[in-house]
Amino acid sequence: MSNSQQNSTTYTGDIIGGVPVITHLNLDDLESGKIYRFMFQGSNMNIGQHWYVPVMVAKGNKSGKRLLLNTGIHGDELNGSRVIQQLFANLDPTQLSGSIIGVIQAAPNSLFHISRTWYSSTDSGEFTNMNGIFPGNKDGNSAQIHAHLLWNHLWHNNCDYAIDLHSQSTDTEYPLFVFADYRVAAIKTMAELIPADQIKNDEGEKGTVETTFVEHGIPAITIEIGAARSYQSEYINRTLEGIKNILNHLKICDYPLGRNAASYGSFIGNxxxxxxxxxxxxxxxxxxxxxxxxxxxxxxxxxxxxxxxxxxxxxxxxxxxxxxxxxxxxxxxxxxxxxxx
Ligand SMILES: [Zn+2]
Incomplete structure (x- = not known):
């Protein structure tokens, strides 16, 4: 495949549930003022079929900043999917300046077995925590290959800011909680636009989605939305309120400003x-x-x-x-x- 092909949005020609399959996304190729749905082709299973990642893109009429919203890197953490679904259900792309990408099931393998980890069948089988292996490895196991595809063909070249939506793990719970690396001013600003219960100023962990973006100069935060395996509407709605504040701040969309960390009284610890x-x-x-x-x-x-x-x-x-x-x-x-x- 030539470089120009690798840099263009690449359609396999397959359609899944009415949605076109892509192996590479380049927002520059998409027509402005529209919302798109794609199935991003991830790594390949032992049975010769691919894992597919549902992606929504809202490309504004005017150019501007590009925000990535990702969720499903841990398969038992589900609140974030409803945040992205609700945001896109009410978006008017003709009113946007810039773009929003919503990635709903980043690790479909982990979602399939409702687990924190990705299961690879090679070598008697092994489980991988996807949130420690970015930017991935094209010569690694199926989890590392999948991470490599997400990073290089979906995320990295398509965003200026990133938010990774998680929750606590099965049998534990968080309130609405934000991890943010306050050494970067733009990250502190993003974090404090969320009316969270608690915020942790945190230098991050190597290999996580958040830290890998930060290392590549893209401001990113992790939002931990409550407990695993369920929908918690108050946390979902408050996360949406914060993300709309960020979209306003980045001048992507002129949502009215809602509550933020200061007005909500978020507790900030380090x-x-x-x-x-x-x-x-x-x-x-x-x-x-x-x-x-x-x-x-x-x-x-x-x-x-x-x-x-x-x-x-x-x-x-x-x-x-x-x-x-x-x-x-x-x-x-x-x-x-x-x-x-
Ligand atoms: Zn998580």
Missing amino acids: QMHSVKAITGGYAEIKVNLGDTVVQNQEVALQRNAFGDVIHTYLAPVNGLVLSLGTGATREAGGLLVRILY
């Missing part, structure tokens, strides 16, 4: 401490999301199978409850309570 189970057993959590805790306050306990209390857990610091384990059983090392301070 340290967090996870209280983890030191043994297996039944867990009882003594605090709620957003509670203020003081050092040495009892925050959780664990019982054995007979109901005897085998361990109590104390807050190591003063702070706010950021995350909870919601599953009744916890193995050693499992999260009980996370405190932001």
